[in-house]
Amino acid sequence: MRTISLIKNKYIFLESIMKSETNHSSIIRPNNDLFNRKLFISKTNFQNVCWKCGIEQGISSLFCDKCNALQHPKEKENLFKVLSMEEDFKMDEGALKNKFRKMQSLIHPDKFSNRSSAEQSISEEYSSLINKAYNILQTPLKRAEHLLELKGQKLDENDKIDDPEFLMEMMSLNEEVEEAGDNKQLLKNLFEKNKCVIDQLEKEIEDNFRSNSIEKTKKNVIKLKYFISIHNKINKILRELGVTD
Amino acid sequence: MALNITSKLLRTMSQPTLRVSQTPSALYHKNVIDHYENPRNVGSLDKNDDNVGTGLVGAPACGDVMKLQVKVDENGKIIDARFKTFGCGSAIASSSYTTEWVKGKTVDEALKLKNTEIAKELSLPPVKLHCSMLAEDAIKAALSDYQIKKNKIKKE
Numbered sequence: 001m002r003t004i005s006l007i008k009n010k011y012i013f014l015e016s017i018m019k020s021e022t023n024h025s026s027i028i029r030p031n032n033d034l035f036n037r038k039l040f041i042s043k044t045n046f047q048n049v050c051w052k053c054g055i056e057q058g059i060s061s062l063f064c065d066k067c068n069a070l071q072h073p074k075e076k077e078n079l080f081k082v083l084s085m086e087e088d089f090k091m092d093e094g095a096l097k098n099k100f101r102k103m104q105s106l107i108h109p110d111k112f113s114n115r116s117s118a119e120q121s122i123s124e125e126y127s128s129l130i131n132k133a134y135n136i137l138q139t140p141l142k143r144a145e146h147l148l149e150l151k152g153q154k155l156d157e158n159d160k161i162d163d164p165e166f167l168m169e170m171m172s173l174n175e176e177v178e179e180a181g182d183n184k185q186l187l188k189n190l191f192e193k194n195k196c197v198i199d200q201l202e203k204e205i206e207d208n209f210r211s212n213s214i215e216k217t218k219k220n221v222i223k224l225k226y227f228i229s230i231h232n233k234i235n236k237i238l239r240e241l242g243v244t245d
Numbered sequence: 246m247a248l249n250i251t252s253k254l255l256r257t258m259s260q261p262t263l264r265v266s267q268t269p270s271a272l273y274h275k276n277v278i279d280h281y282e283n284p285r286n287v288g289s290l291d292k293n294d295d296n297v298g299t300g301l302v303g304a305p306a307c308g309d310v311m312k313l314q315v316k317v318d319e320n321g322k323i324i325d326a327r328f329k330t331f332g333c334g335s336a337i338a339s340s341s342y343t344t345e346w347v348k349g350k351t352v353d354e355a356l357k358l359k360n361t362e363i364a365k366e367l368s369l370p371p372v373k374l375h376c377s378m379l380a381e382d383a384i385k386a387a388l389s390d391y392q393i394k395k396n397k398i399k400k401e
Contacts (some may be wrong), residue, residue: 157306157375160382167301170310174331222305229308 048074052118062106070107070119073126079133079146089147089209093138100134140202141228144209144221153214161222170226177234182241191234198227273334274368280338285345288327290314295398298391300383304375309336313343313383317391321351328383335373339363339380352388 048057050064051072063070075081083099085091105111107130112123136142145155161167173194180186201224208217273281292299292314300313309332316325326344330337342363347355363369363377 155306157304158378159305161303161305164301167303167310170303171301171312171329171331174310175329225305225308226303226310 062103070112070115070122070126072122073129076129078150079136080150082129082133083137085137087147087150089140089144089206091137091140091143096134096137100130103130140205141221141224144205144217144224147209148214148218148221151214153218155218155222155225159222163219166223166226170230173230174233177230177237182237184238184241184243187234187238187241188243191231191238194227194231194234198224198231201227276342276367277334277338277369280341280367281334284328284337284341286325286327286341286348287329289329290316290325290327295394296391298387298389298394300386300388300390302379302382302386304332304336304379306375307332307336309333309376309379311336311340311379311383313340313380313387315347315355315384315387315391317352321353323347323350323352323355332379333373333376335367335369335376336379338367339369339376340383342366343380343384347384352391355384356388358384 049055050057050067050069052069053064053067055064055066057064057071061071073082078087080087083096083103085096085099104127107123107126109120109123109127112120115123136146148154177187177190180190201220205217205220205224208220289312290297290299294316296317298315298317301310302313303310309330311328311330311332313328314326315323318324326347328340328344330340343358346358346363358381360374360377360381363380364374367377369377
């Protein structure tokens with residue numbers, strides 16, 4: 001508590017200097033900038049204090065600089081931020097995997113068996129958050145849906161499709177899969193054809209996000225959802241037939 | 246006693262596949278399973294027939310697609326209904342139930358079908374309510390398709 005008030009005092013102190021400085025001539029301007037920066041840092045850090053020792057924290061630090069206690073996740077909603085990845089549909093999956101493994105190697109509950117129960121429970125919460133983030137960011141469809149959600153365009157279960165042609169296409173595609181029965185070659189062909197459509201759609205979605213055309217993105221993500229559902233369906237049949245590749 | 250519980254626990258843990266395969270029957274109501282396992286009126290009617298109305302709807306959030314068709318006689322009575330649904334068990338059960346329900350009703354009566362009625366009959370849980378809404382949309386789309394066809398013929 002004392003530390004918090006100390007930081008608060010420092011902040012007020014800086015602010016008072018700032019105010020007095022603004023009245024001075026331009027010669028002091030460079031200094032002013034310095035104060036501005038300091039003020040910014042102390043202001044943001046003010047909200048990020050260690051739950052255990054009360055010392056201020058860096059924005060992205062996982063552990064307290066002083067007492068080394070694991071900190072609560074600062075971001076829970078934006079899963080890109082959770083894994084400090086760029087908020088984009090295009091994703092370097094190797095980099096994502098590395099980031100995930102690196103963070104998990106620091107945060108996994110196994111590393112905290114000798115620590116306090118408070119830290120153990122933070123580690124459990126944090127670790128499962130990272131798992132969730134990785135699972136979503138690694139899958140293009142889920143990643144796209146999450147990005148849409150962050151932009152306030154969450155796909156709703158009451159959403160309707162007013163594209164009869166597309167629905168017709170999905171109907172006949174589903175029928176084709178059904179009619180293929182247990183014909184492995186036919187199923188494999190359908191699978192490959194479907195995979196091409198999925199790859200193409202993912203490229204389009206990448207462009208849509210880049211050009212920020214939300215309506216188009218949403219339409220394509222919905223389409224992707226249908227093709228992925230067919231993809232999974234064929235995959236399931238093939239696995240049941242013992243085709244593994 | 247403790248040993249008994251532990252061994253029971255271990256047994257259930259060592260049979261994950263068995264547990265997974267048993268889950269659906271525990272989650273779905275028996276009416277859903279009945280319609281899912283013995284779906285009524287699966288198939289298609291000739292969509293170019295003037296007496297047939299076709300409704301095709303989809304639920305983007307699940308990737309489901311549902312086709313519902315009705316055949317109406319000259320007195321405005323629904324004499325046949327068919328469906329084809331690619332989706333979850335609840336979506337299939339909802340459309341199966343809907344085709345049964347509309348048979349023998351007039352077009353006007355059938356327009357009154359509410360999704361809540363479907364959900365109630367099948368005891369759908371809240372997360373599956375949208376499946377019944379999909380079925381309601383499908384029957385409305387089919388009836389409207391039929392009415393549009395009839396109005397066109399009248400004008401000609």
